[in-house]
Amino acid sequence: MLIVKTFRYRLYPSRAQEHQLEQTLETCRRFYNACLAERKEAYEQRGESIGKYAQLREVKELKATNPYAADIHSHILQVVVSDLDKAFQAFFRRMKLGEIPGYPRYKGKDRFDSIGLKEYGNGFKIDGRRLKISGVGRVRMRWHRPIEGRIKTLRIRHAADGWYASFACEVERQPLPETGQAVGADVGISTLIATSDGQRIENPKWYRAEQAELRILQRTVSRRQKGGSNRRKAVVQLQRKHAKIANCRKDYMDKQVHDWVVHYDLIALEDLQILNMVQNHKLAKSILDGGWGYLKQQLTFKAAEAGRELVLVKPAYTSRTCSHCGRIFEDLTLADRWVECECGLSLDRDINAARNILKRALQNRGGQPRWELTWAVAPCVSQEASAL
Numbered sequence: 588m589l590i591v592k593t594f595r596y597r598l599y600p601s602r603a604q605e606h607q608l609e610q611t612l613e614t615c616r617r618f619y620n621a622c623l624a625e626r627k628e629a630y631e632q633r634g635e636s637i638g639k640y641a642q643l644r645e646v647k648e649l650k651a652t653n654p655y656a657a658d659i660h661s662h663i664l665q666v667v668v669s670d671l672d673k674a675f676q677a678f679f680r681r682m683k684l685g686e687i688p689g690y691p692r693y694k695g696k697d698r699f700d701s702i703g704l705k706e707y708g709n710g711f712k713i714d715g716r717r718l719k720i721s722g723v724g725r726v727r728m729r730w731h732r733p734i735e736g737r738i739k740t741l742r743i744r745h746a747a748d749g750w751y752a753s754f755a756c757e758v759e760r761q762p763l764p765e766t767g768q769a770v771g772a773d774v775g776i777s778t779l780i781a782t783s784d785g786q787r788i789e790n791p792k793w794y795r796a797e798q799a800e801l802r803i804l805q806r807t808v809s810r811r812q813k814g815g816s817n818r819r820k821a822v823v824q825l826q827r828k829h830a831k832i833a834n835c836r837k838d839y840m841d842k843q844v845h846d847w848v849v850h851y852d853l854i855a856l857e858d859l860q861i862l863n864m865v866q867n868h869k870l871a872k873s874i875l876d877g878g879w880g881y882l883k884q885q886l887t888f889k890a891a892e893a894g895r896e897l898v899l900v901k902p903a904y905t906s907r908t909c910s911h912c913g914r915i916f917e918d919l920t921l922a923d924r925w926v927e928c929e930c931g932l933s934l935d936r937d938i939n940a941a942r943n944i945l946k947r948a949l950q951n952r953g954g955q956p957r958w959e960l961t962w963a964v965a966p967c968v969s970q971e972a973s974a975l
Contacts, residue, residue, distance in 0.1 A: 588760045590892060594734050598718065598743070598750035599727040605750070607723050608702075612745060614655045615667045616699035622671050623691055639672040660710040660721040666703035701744040711741050718752055728752060747826030762894025769853035771945025773905065773937050774882065776873045777924070780843065781937030783855075783945045791839060793832045794876040804828055836878045844885045848893045854886060855948030858899035898948035910934070910942035 600608060622642050629635045646664045649656050656664065674691040681688045704710040710721045713734075717725040720743070736758030744751050771783035779790035794801075804825040811818030847854050861880050865871040883899075890897040907916045912930040919926065919936075927933045 589757045590760050592758045593753050593755050595753045597729045598752050604723050615702055616694050619667050620693045642668045658722045662704050662710045663702050704741045707738040747830045765852050768851045770851045771855040771941045773940040774879050775937055778937050781941045783941040793836050797832055840878050840882050844889050848889045848895055853896045855898045855945045857902040900944055900947040905943040906940040908943050910939045
């Protein structure tokens with residue numbers, strides 16, 4: 588079975604190549620805004636809808652009349668039209684579902700950061716250990732891992748810390764051997780992740796750890812004159828600090844996801860509605876700093892690639908229910924981090940929730956006997972023993 592997998596590499600363009608990439612980005616940004624204005628004005632003034640293919644035919648005219656677009660590969664400009672059409676399709680989809688639609692917006696200079704090519708060998712190809720891009724040349728690239736499968740498309744992105752190339756490749760899915768093990772995971776704030784087998788993963792709190800330095804960088808930006816070069820330099824420093832925090836969070840989560848995918852056939856997780864939870868302004872920063880959404884996203888991708896099963900369960904009463912007898916603790920508050928039940932259970936609150944998550948996952952899918960609840964025969968641990 589073929590799946591699409593993305594391989595991302597760091598680019599090191601020369602000064603001339605970087606100038607050409609920046610100029611290409613700016614030309615594509617202006618073309619994107621022109622296409623958006625054309626659609627908007629046609630509907631508001633004449634009630635007409637301009638589609639994707641009508642605007643794709645404008646690419647040839649743009650290359651003939653715009654000197655900046657003349658040397659840009661036509662596929663790059665066609666991808667701009669496709670990106671705009673995807674934005675409109677997402678807008679219409681949200682309209683039908685009754686969600687907040689979010690009309691496609693014009694892209695400012697700092698809000699358009701990528702270009703795409705849609706066919707390997709036509710506009711881009713790998714030449715030795717470099718990436719050859721039409722109109723740019725052979726760009727140095729860091730091959731930190733081998734690329735796999737058949738290369739389909741390329742997306743070049745300008746981030747705060749440099750340029751990156753992402754190859755979308757078709758690869759054969761490689762299921763891992765079965766282990767006969769299952770795990771439930773409860774995400775939180777004080778403890779980032781607690782698992783049903785008793786493991787507690789502490790929360791590094793990446794954002795809060797860097798908050799003091801972020802305040803200094805933010806004050807530096809606010810004191811610089813708008814439009815000046817010094818302000819731009821300060822903004823870049825602030826962006827790089829945020830990028831570093833995000834990379835630390837992703838690296839930590841990627842390692843955890845890899846460990847789960849290797850050791851467990853079934854992974855159970857709460858189906859949390861994070862956008863609703865962050866409406867609580869007292870907890871929003873801690874929730875977003877935990878990276879729960881990224882954990883769920885990566886588990887979805889990696890479980891499918893490795894042939895594992897990810898089960899999302901409703902989070903209601905997972906913390907308030909005894910994982911042994913099913914009794915509900917009505918008087919339990921967020922301050923209570925330990926649960927004790929009349930049946931003899933004495934357990935950390937988060938581990939108890941993780942066991943409930945796994946039990947619900949097994950119940951939802953019929954509870955196949957090859958996954959055993961490994962804690963069923965384990966003795967209850969006292970709070971004092973756990974502290975040791």
